[in-house]
Amino acid sequence: MANLPRVDITKPKWDQSTYIGRAKHFFVLTNPLNILATSSQLNHAKEIYDNYRAGKSLQSGTTMDDVWRAKYLYDSAFHPDTGEKMLLIGRMAAQMPLNTFITAGMMTFYKSNAAVTFWQWFNQSCMALVNYTNRSGDEPITLQQLGISYVLATGGALVTALTLNRQAKKFPPIIGRWVPFVAIAAANCINIPCMRMREVREGVVIFDSNNNRLGNSKKAAREGIIAVICSRVSMAIPTMIAIPILVDRLEKRGTFKTFPRGPVVVNTVMCAVILTFSTPLGCAIFSQTVPVKLDRLEKNIQEAAKKLSLPPTIGYYNKGL
Incomplete structure (x- = not known):
């Protein structure tokens, strides 16, 4: 040693x-x-x-x-705040294989209402577990809060996808292929804030560089949640915007006439390759442990900092993933 x-x-x-x-x-x-x-x-x-x-x-x-x-x-x-072993499906290491399966399914089977309903429901069921697993802080989330978040996010994704699917029929086929992305973006804007409503109401814990707890900040919580939403949406852009363009062009060239299973193969392989990179690169857009000037936060946090022997000017919080 x-x-x-x-x-x-x-x-x-x-x-x-x-x-x-x-x-x-x-x-x-x-x-x-x-x-x-x-x-x-x-x-x-x-x-x-x-x-x-x-x-x-x-x-x-x-x-x-x-x-x-x-x-x-x-x-x-293991969760950075609670130290508990996280659900396997919720770990960020599981997101590439999990999202490869889900994203390929949504982009391949997007035309029928039944398929859209199944894949959006399945996706939001998995995302509810991911958001719960990667929440910020060490406070538990109630079953009621978990249920409300799940219902609202699933409902929001379904309404968005089904409504846009009907409208997309009036436009070129590529527009219909982009509907799953819009539905996912809308669901993230609902699911993540709902899942982390406790942070919105009570704030996220602010620490100094010596790990002294200074208090809870609602301002930091809101900023952290917005950053997580942006990161999640950015992870989906390369797969759900770029791959449909490729598949649409291959279909127009008649590539899949002799290979009917081609779209699902192309979607799956391309998702696996792109998500291997877009997952960590999307997470890296914002720091997980976020530095924040204390004079931007609530008065009680500033007062707690002043009571320390060496009052800090910068605090830190875990924004979650």
Whole structure:
């Protein structure tokens, strides 16, 4: 243990003040291979992470690379605020394979109302779990709040998709192919704020650089939720805007006449490739731990900061993913 350098392992390996640093961080964090880790591997990673952070002895032969690998495997599976193991389907490492299946389905089977209803319902069911899993803070979300969010988001997505599907028939086919994207964007604008309504009402926890709790900020909560919505929508743009253009052109050229299953194959393969990159790059648009000037926040937080021996001017909060 004495041979290993001492670093703040609770923070990312790369500089989070730059987009490149955040992108490197999220490429490792959202690596789909992380979901293949067994419970014993996750527990072992947690043990290494906890022991290093506490300054305890590590197993002989453990290198700093081993510590960083354990840190990122731990971060990929355990909630940053509660420390609890997250639902597998809700982990960001699961988003590429999960969204590949869902997005390809929505973009392939978008013409009939029955198909639109199924895929939007299935997508919002999964997204409710993702939003719950990646919420900010350590306060529990009630079943009532979870249910309201789910119903509103699913209803919003269905109304948007079915209404636009009817209108899209008046326009070129490519417009109809973009309907799922608009429905997803609308659902994110409903689902995420509803799922995190407690933060809107009570605020998100603000810490200083020494992890002192300064209070809750509603202003920071609103900014964090808007940032998460923008990130989620940006992740969908490359797949749900670009791929339909490609499929539409291939269809016009008659490519799928001899290969009827072509659209689903092209959609699935392209989604897998693009989401591998758009997921971490979308997450990296905004910092997860957000610095904020305290003079922009509520008076009670500013007063709490002034009571410290070295009053900070900058606070931090976890915006969630």
